[in-house]
Amino acid sequence: MNVLITGATGLLGREVFRAFQKNEWNLTGTSFRRKSPGLVRVDLSQPDTIHDFLNAHLPAVIVHTAAERHPDVSLRDPAGTRRLNVEATAAIASWAATHGAFVLYLSTDYVFDGTKPPYRPSDKPNPLNDYGRSKLDGEQELLSRAQKSSVILRVPILYGPCETLAESAVTVLADQMNRLTEPTLAIEDWATRYPTYTPDVAYTILQLVEYHLAHPDFHGIVHWSGNEGMTKYGMARVLAGQMGFPVERLVPNPAPPSGATRPKDAHLDCSALEELGIGRRTPFAEAIQAILHPA
């Protein structure tokens, strides 16, 4: 079976690629700016070329992780964000609908406004920023073109094995502590987040694809998330403990973050996947230990 992972150089895509390599599938992964041996370079922000690319590889399963996922970049470049997050998704969805391929699309808790958690997949989205709107519009392109042969997986803030600590919004806190020259570091203590480990999401995606292959009618929107709610300040305290960084140098900042507007608590209800026995959660402290002090 031909399986395509878009964004296989990304924080999540690398783990998805790794998880799928363990199966005997004919796997293709895409990169864009990063060079990575074994991956195929493609610019998905040129939607006109996507059908040619897909015709050359003929995937039966497409895991679409590639995206612009930084809300502050989307704030500065909404048009570029929409080309990748919305138009590329529409092109992939229409090709998949014509060729009978299954698409698993990664989306975000930022489709919700964070005022009434926890959110079930059927709850009404109300994104607060351009990034969340673009991911929601990507969902809608998929639903309007390939509803019966796709799954939308929404996840919250991700962290995992990284190329640099600054790569994720969680491990960047360790980077800030490493670079600190002032006596104290102020860290946002406003939004409740549910940090989710990329190897767990990759495993969940593999389970979802296998479930779809066994139950071809399975489709729709699902949620997966870690279950430890904490602010960035709370995460920083765990990181500090494992880095030998004095926690008293961390100062909670109760103000919302600057830049793109964020939800205060967009906790995702994951009960549908839990009932199917799909999903995996590694405790936050254990996962951070594995990232900061790999065996």
Ligand SMILES: NC(=O)c1ccc[n+]([C@@H]2O[C@H](COP(=O)([O-])OP(=O)(O)OC[C@H]3O[C@@H](n4cnc5c(N)ncnc54)[C@H](OP(=O)(O)O)[C@@H]3O)[C@@H](O)[C@H]2O)c1
């Ligand atoms: N990270 C999070 O906290 C988070 C939270 C919720 C949802 N998500 C969703 O999860 C998915 C994966 O996110 P991530 O954190 O893995 O993102 P990431 O680390 O920023 O990786 C983005 C991927 O997209 C590729 N890409 C960027 N521009 C491209 C283009 N023009 N053409 C083709 N590929 C392009 C990148 O390739 P190069 O690096 O080679 O350029 C990279 O492989 C996204 O759909 C995101 O919306 C992420």
